[in-house]
Amino acid sequence: MSDARERQKFLQWLRDRGHRVTAERLALFEEIFAQHRHIDAEELLDSMKARALKISRATVYRNLDLLVECGLARKQRLGQNRFLYEHVHPGQRHDHLVCTGCGRVVEFVSPGIAALQGEICRAHGFSPTSHTLQISGLCNACVQKRDEAQRPPERALPSPAHVETARTLSGPPP
């Protein structure tokens, strides 16, 4: 929807800092606000090139950092390796469920957890600036998929009826 306000904030922030307003910065801003959520630098780069926007990798990385610095984007490791970026919704703290089966990321909001975190910081004299909470596991769909994959065979496998089932979680065929 209207990212007009954010756009304004970004431009203002750039000028206040003495940074220049360049075509690349605007394009990157548009791109990340056009995306729904959780995109990594490389995807962003591809997606911009696909739209015939000329921009280099270095510039993407540099300016993503800028967006983070000015508070319009957030940078987090959700999977394992790459950083994912998301544009920030004003004042709405959320955390993530990450499905290790299909890679899907679901957001959730928990004021209760937020409050408890606050208490813990106070108790430790710790002054928090950010946090990461992600829960990894299997989403509904992937649990089902796994269960189906285990039932049907029904033949005389060496019947590993106890432990050992965790391996199949990570790479179910497409």
Add this chain to the structure above:
Amino acid sequence: MSDARERQKFLQWLRDRGHRVTAERLALFEEIFAQHRHIDAEELLDSMKARALKISRATVYRNLDLLVECGLARKQRLGQNRFLYEHVHPGQRHDHLVCTGCGRVVEFVSPGIAALQGEICRAHGFSPTSHTLQISGLCNACVQKRDEAQRPPERALPSPAHVETARTLSGPPP
């Protein structure tokens, strides 16, 4: 203390899987249980070489994964870049406060947060296997250090009395 129980579990787990018990595996096991907490693969490697234990980088990485797989160690990104490993204390879930000033890591336990996470997963039909909760910020000492660093100058700087103070947080001199 007695990691005899864990050692036993490790050996058993290796044999059950048809893995071999090698000197390198035992040495790595000893090393990680000798460390107090949160050590990365490279440090572990150095620390073992310092003790004249012969082991290669690849073996450290491979066998750390093994320890994680069998549930005796946990692998997490706490700072930013490297993975940190810690040996697992039976059944004791904890999370981390990470000071961005001095890098110190403090553990905390919160049954309340654990319970809320459980509720959230249930509500989303999500089947969790692990989680990461870390709160970044400044510890007591670093907050004080920062405040002291800001007071003394007391001279006529351009007085940025409003925003703009976040930059100094990241790199205070040693």
Add this chain to the structure above:
DNA sequence: CCTCTTGTTGAGATCTGATCTCAAGAAGCT
């Protein structure tokens, strides 16, 4: 104790995500 099979190791190459370098280019002040 010796042999044989097969999992494991080590050194270095390789991969990957991210950052840095520096000459060419352009924003924005005047």
Add this chain to the structure above:
DNA sequence: AGCTTCTTGAGATCAGATCTCAACAAGAGG
């Protein structure tokens, strides 16, 4: 328009982690 200074782009570089493959050794069998 001219000039200063920040920004960009292409490729080099870095760091952490993983992979390759020949040499090695654990453990089963004799």
